[in-house]
Amino acid sequence: MDDVRDEDRGPGGGPDRDAGAAPEAATAYGRVRGRLSERGVASFLGVPYAAPPVGPLRFAPPAPPQAWTGVREAVAFGPTPPKAAYQPPMDALLPEHSVPGEDVLSLNVWTPSPGPAARLPVMVWLYGGAFANGSSSTPAYDGTAFARDGVVFVSVNYRLGADGFAHLEGVPDNRGLLDQVAALEWVRDNIAGFGGDPDRVTLFGESAGAMAIGVLLGQERARGLFHRAILQSGAAHHFLRPASARLITARLAEKLGVPPTAEGIAGAGYPELLAAQGELRGEIGARPDPRLWGEAALNAMPFEPVTEGPALPGPECGVRLLVGSNREEYRLFLVPTGRLDAFAEDKLRAMALAYGLDPDKGLDVYREARPGAGAGELLDAVATDWFYRIPAIRLAESVPGSYAYEFAWRSPRFDGRLGACHAVELPFVFDRLRDPLYAPMIGERAPQALADAVHGAWVAFATTGDPGWAPYDTETRATMVFDDGPGGAGPGVVADPRGRERELWEGVR
Structure with a gap:
C-alpha cells in the first residue's frame, strides 16, 4: 500500500x-x-x-x-x-x-x-x-x-x-x-x-451481513430504504423455519436450566448465555442431525433469520445487486484447524449426500477439475458451492441486471493453503492491506493493484450502479474474477466459471 x-x-x-x-x-x-x-x-x-x-x-x-x-x-x-x-x-x-x-x-x-x-x-x-x-x-x-x-x-x-x-x-x-x-x-x-x-x-x-440483506430484500418494511446492495459470501438461502428455531431455543434453555421463554433467557447471565451459545454450535457440528436442529444441521449456525422458507426476490424488489463469493471459502474452516488433511473419504461422501449431491456422479465432476485432490480439498469445493457460490448465483439469476463476481486471490498464509478463503476479500474491499488486524489473514505483501480494483468496483457500483463489467444473465453468466499475483491472470470477466460444477446443483440448491 x-x-x-x-x-x-x-x-x-x-x-x-x-x-x-x-x-x-x-x-x-x-x-x-x-x-x-x-x-x-x-x-x-x-x-x-x-x-x-x-x-x-x-x-x-x-x-x-x-x-x-x-x-x-x-x-x-x-x-x-x-x-x-x-x-x-x-x-x-x-x-x-x-x-x-x-x-x-x-x-x-x-x-x-x-x-x-x-x-x-x-x-x-x-x-x-x-x-x-x-x-x-x-x-x-x-x-x-x-x-x-x-x-x-x-x-x-x-x-x-x-x-x-x-x-x-x-x-x-x-x-x-x-x-x-x-x-x-x-x-x-x-x-x-x-x-x-x-x-x-x-x-x-x-457473510451473515450479506445473508441478512438477502432476507431484507424481500421485507416490505425495508422497501425503499436502500437502492443498491452488495452481498459478499452470503445470499438468501440461510434461515431457520420456526419449528427448527424452536428446537434450538429448547436446547439453549435446557443448557441454561431456564424455561424456553424471553423471561427465562433474560434470567440467565450473559457469561452463561454466551458460553451456552458457543456450545450449541459445537453440538450441531458433532451431531448434525436434522431431527435435532432442523436447517441448522447443515450450516452449524444456531442463530439465523427465522422465516417460513427461502424467498428469492424478483425484479420487483427494486434493488440493483452486486453479488458473489470467494473461490475457496470453506478453507477458512478446514486449514487453520488441520481438518483439510484429516478429512476422510467416507465423511466427504456423507457430506455430499447431505447437501443433496449424488456422491458418485457429483464428486467425480469435482475430482476431474482437481486431479490428486484429497477429501478435504474436495469438501472445500463442494461446501463452498453449497454454502456460498450457488446461493449467490441463484440470487443473481432472480434479479435481472445483477452483477456477479468471484474473489480468487489466494492468501500465502498457512504455506499458501489458506487460499481464497472466507473473509479474505475484506481488506481489499476496505483498502486496508497494511492494517495489522488483517495480516494473519493475508500476510504483508498483498497486491495493492487488486485492492484498487475491488475497492474501486464497490465505489463505482455505489456511485453509478455499474461496477465496470456486464450484468449477469443465464446465457453468458458473466462473472468478474478478481485475481492477481503469480499464476493469477489479473481481474477479468469469465463466462460461467466452473459451469459443470454449477450444473450439478440445478434443482438441488
Missing part, C-alpha cells in the same frame, strides 16, 4: 491527528461532534440510532433513542453487542473488538463533506459473524477509504445470538434484522446532515 493511504487510515484505524476544527452534524435527536483527519475525512463514532436494548426493551423491536441537548461527543466507538470471543485459531484470523456497555445500537459515519449540500452516495455496512459475532466497532471496518473516494460510509451494530435471533414466543422474531431496518431508517432521516444522499443508499455486507 502506498504511503498516502497508509497515513490516511483515519479515526478508529490509526493515530489520532485532528487537522482542524472538530466537525459537527445535526441529527433528529441532537447534534454530534466528531473528528477530522489530516486528509479531511470526518468521522462520527458511536452515534445511537435506537435506545439501549435492556430491561423491557431487550427482546423488543428497537425503540427510538433518547434525544439530548447540547452537542454529543462522537469520537469513540460505542459498546458492542454481547458476544463470545472466537476460539483459537479463528481469533487471530477474524478481527474482533469489544467495548463494554448497554448502548449497543449505534452506528459510525465517515464522510468527506459533512453538511446537507454535498448529496454524496451512501454505503451502509453490515458485518458478518454467523449472527453470533462481529461488530461495527473495530478498526478493521474503518470507512476512511470510502470517504476518501467520495462516499459517505456508515457501519451499524445490531443484536446478535439469542438476543437478536432466538425464536421466543410472545416477542418478535429477527430482532437483529429489525435493528438493521431501524438503522436504515436513521440513515434515511439523518444522513443528509452528514453529506449523504438518502436516495442513493447501497447496503452491503459479508
